[in-house]
Amino acid sequence: MLVLENVSRHFGGLQALSGVNLRVEPQRVVGLIGPNGAGKTTLINNISGLDHPSSGHILFDGQPIHRRAPHRIARAGVARTYQNIRLFGEATTFENVLIGQHGQGRASMLEAIAFWPSFRREERTLRERARELLAQFDLMDVADVPAANLPYGAQRRLEMARALATNPRLVLLDEPTAGMNPSETRALGEQILRLPQMGLAVLVIEHDMSLIHQVCDEVYVLNFGQIIAHGTPAEVRDDPVVIEAYLGKE
Amino acid sequence: MDFLIEAILSVVRPIGITEPVLQFMLVNAILGISMYLLLRTGMFSLANAGFMAIGAYVSVLLTKELDFALGAALVVAVIVCALIALPIGLPVLRLRDIYLAIATIGFGEVVRIFFLNVDNMILSYLNTFQDAGLRRYELVGGGRGVRNVERLTETWHLIVFLIVIIFLLTRLQRSRFGRAMVAVRQDERVAANMGINVVYVKNMVFVLSAMLAGAAGVFNGHLTRIVTPEMFGFDRAVDILAYAVLGGTSVWAGPIVGGFVLTALPEVLRRFNEYRGVFNGLVLLLVIVYLPGGLINPQGWRKLWASARRRLTGQPAQPEAGGG
Secondary structure, eight states, rough: EEEEEEEEEEEEEEEEEEEEEEEETTOEEEEEEOOOTTTHHHHHHHHSSSSSSSSEEEEETTTOOTTTTTTHHHTTTEEEOOOOOOOTSSSBHHHHHHTTTGOOOOOOHHHHHOOOOOHHHHHHHHHHHHHHHHHHHOOOGTTTGGGGGSOHHHHHHHHHHHHHHHSSSSSEEEEEETTTOOOHHHHHHHHHHHHHHHOOEEEEEEHHHHHHHHOOSSEEEEETTTEEEEEHHHHHOOOOHHHHHOOOOO | EEEEEHHHHHHHHTTTTTHHHHHHHHHHHHHHHHHHHHHHTTTTOHHHHHHHHHHHHHHHHHHHHOOHHHHHHHHHHHHHHHHHHHHHHHHHHHHHHHHHHHHHHHHHHHHHHHHHHHHHHHHHHHHHHOOOOEEEOSSSOOOGOOOOOOOOOOOOHHHHHHHHHHHHHHHHHSHHHHHHHHHHHHOOHHHHHHTOOHHHHHHHHHHHHHHHHHHHHHHHHHSOOOOOOOGGHHHHHHHHHHHHHHHSSSSHHHHHHHHHHHHHHHHHTTGGGGGHHHHHHHHHHHHHHTOOOOOOOOOHHHHHHHHHHHHHHHHHOOOOOOGO
């Protein structure tokens, strides 16, 4: 589904990614771990189109997407969340989800202005679907609260809900549990585990190894922009190369 | 309609708002909305005085030289503004914040200087390539402007136009395009990740805003009876910005109130003579300091009221709940 072939990205002299090969298959949850500064967020930015690789290919469903504008990648079915929460703070919870559904609307500006029946029908379905998503992520009570005023955990959940609102087939989660307590982390893990059942593939960046063990089918380890290990969570945990990258040599 | 206008005027005339003042209030409300669209999408553009000039000049030439009706001139002028806005917007809207402001100020100056010199440009073209042998040529009258324009704009034109614009605007805001505008202002990159074509949204809003400013120019040109380049300089660009800032950009009513207040204030305060200009600046300053969201912004008033009460009752300031 998602294939990265030999992807490199350098900023001037800094080699953020070098020769990364990575695959995410449909309905799989793939983890991406690595020490701080390993290039994990750069990788997700490259997949979602906010940044473009210096060389290499990124294929989604066999189509090259590494030169495409971010909105086209989003509409092709790639959604993401952000390490430092980036909600539309002045908009309400409900509006955030509606904005996420932008790519699914077909009504043109003129149809909207004219209040065309097709536009009204479309608005109704979008709003219904938005409410379902809010219910799924336990956000119904705060639907009309500006996103900036939500408690931290709810903001994290809203980021997930908004990403799913784009109707994706692949979700990129950038440290979804950062700043959460263990019980919140476990609850979010359960939400993540529901995604493959809904037919989605997931690439999750995470520091919390308990979450990785809970949700991931396989894990890639990134260090200094290179993939240094790949396998099941248990294999990766015991890999001496990985231990060295995190803890240093004895 | 006449009865309604007369009723409004009978109320406001005692405070110094006569029919011509009311007309300029309505024109400036349209300009306020044109700025509101830009700010709502996060674009700090000062190009609208330029588009206003284009609207005014194009329409005035059409009605004066070619006997167009005002409505027909309005349509043509607005289309011309859209056609000019599109190629300007594509490169310029890649800029942000203060850089966008400076580039668009540049556009406004280019437009002003173009109308100042276009007669001479045409003259030298005619003499060089057509051997016309002319001494002078007058189309827009250079710095003296187009004079003796017929006063075609009626108050009811402006009221109907404003109502139609408000109607369309509220529709637009509730659509997915309206939501995309708000998203682009708050975080362009995230908006793009949500599937929003940021370039399209920005350019579309820039064009719509230019069309509105052009329409205001058409009405304005047929009110003042004279159209000169100096009417559309940097001052005007800042005035347009002030309408939206004073009224606020959280709801559509904001820029309308802003346009009304800043236009009416000097007339209402006429008896203060030379000092009346000071009040506009003072009001603007007070609003920016104490009501950063503008006059039409319930949240801002609530905050102001809360802090005023605290000060009066002598309670220490409390941290804002929710961190909003």
